[in-house]
Amino acid sequence: xxxxxxxxxxxxxxxxxxxxxxxxxxxxxxxxxxxxxxxxxxxxxxxxxxxxxxxxxxxxxxxxxxxxxxxxxxxxxxxxxxxxxxxxxxxxxxxxxxxxxxxxxxxxxxx
Amino acid sequence: xxxxxxxxxxxxxxxxxxxxxxxxxxxxxxxxxxxxxxxxxxxxxxxxxxxxxxxxxxxxxxxxxxxxxxxxxxxxxxxxxxxxxxxxxxxxxxxxxxxxxxxxxxxxxxxxxx
Numbered sequence: 001x002x003x004x005x006x007x008x009x010x011x012x013x014x015x016x017x018x019x020x021x022x023x024x025x026x027x028x029x030x031x032x033x034x035x036x037x038x039x040x041x042x043x044x045x046x047x048x049x050x051x052x053x054x055x056x057x058x059x060x061x062x063x064x065x066x067x068x069x070x071x072x073x074x075x076x077x078x079x080x081x082x083x084x085x086x087x088x089x090x091x092x093x094x095x096x097x098x099x100x101x102x103x104x105x106x107x108x109x110x111x
Numbered sequence: 112x113x114x115x116x117x118x119x120x121x122x123x124x125x126x127x128x129x130x131x132x133x134x135x136x137x138x139x140x141x142x143x144x145x146x147x148x149x150x151x152x153x154x155x156x157x158x159x160x161x162x163x164x165x166x167x168x169x170x171x172x173x174x175x176x177x178x179x180x181x182x183x184x185x186x187x188x189x190x191x192x193x194x195x196x197x198x199x200x201x202x203x204x205x206x207x208x209x210x211x212x213x214x215x216x217x218x219x220x221x222x223x224x225x
Contacts, residue, residue: 006153034213043115043201043216044154089153098169099214101146101154 003027004092006102014110019077021105023090026071030092034099035064035075038087047088048075080109114138115217117202123223130189132220134202136182142207143185144169144214145177147198154201160185161207192224 005024013019021035031052036044050057050064050073057064063076077084087106091099114137124130134143144159146169156169158177166177174196176188189196199221203214 002152004153036216041219043203043218046213046215049213091154098156098159100156100170103151103153 001026002103003030004090004100004102006088006090006105008105009103010106010108012108012110013080015082016079019075019080019084019107019109021075021077021088021090021107023073023075023102024071025073025092025100027092027094027100028068028071029094030100032093033064033066033073034091034093035062036089036091036101037084038089038104044089077107080107082109082111085109115202115204115215117200117217117220119220120218121221123225124192125225126193127191130192130222130224132187132200132202132222134185134187134217136185136204138204138215139182140204140206140215141182142205142214143179144203144205145175145185145187146201146203147171147196148201148219149198157187157200192222194224196222197224198222 034049035047037047038044048062066073087104089104091101093099116135118133145157146154155171160166160179178186199219201219202217205214
């Protein structure tokens, strides 16, 4: 049973606009969340993380929001750039080093 | 980039044959992981190691075994490969100090079982 879900397999956004990628989870014990970015034929690379004691974390153009009551997190990319086109995975952990990944959302930023 | 290499990068094998994939790191990180990536499933943890000779099972460990005799090497073995094990396999490492931390991934191994 998938504990971390990304219900949108794909997303297209115009360059310069905001990209919003969503992730839902079912296990209320998860207390650490990450986003990874993956280009074709490469391994995923870490993007940004958030602890469950926070509701927002920002790093440059990337912001992650966590809504614990809704068991939902989102990644905002502003402004979106063509180089952001990739597959984005969210992942969650229960105070440990085992992570559960979502199925990924393929983002296309249109120039 | 974290120093993680995987070998081989591509392999085609026949059903029933044994296969070993190797992950090598130069970062001296404590934790090492093996994942498989499949369409519709994302990344799923197979096994992980939290030290030399210390390993544990992940979500999808059936049909796989691992070994870690040195800090830098983590081997994944398919004792008798099946077509359902056709996948892209990723190794990852993390420092594993205190709080959960991000994992750094290798470039992947594409395995095809015919």
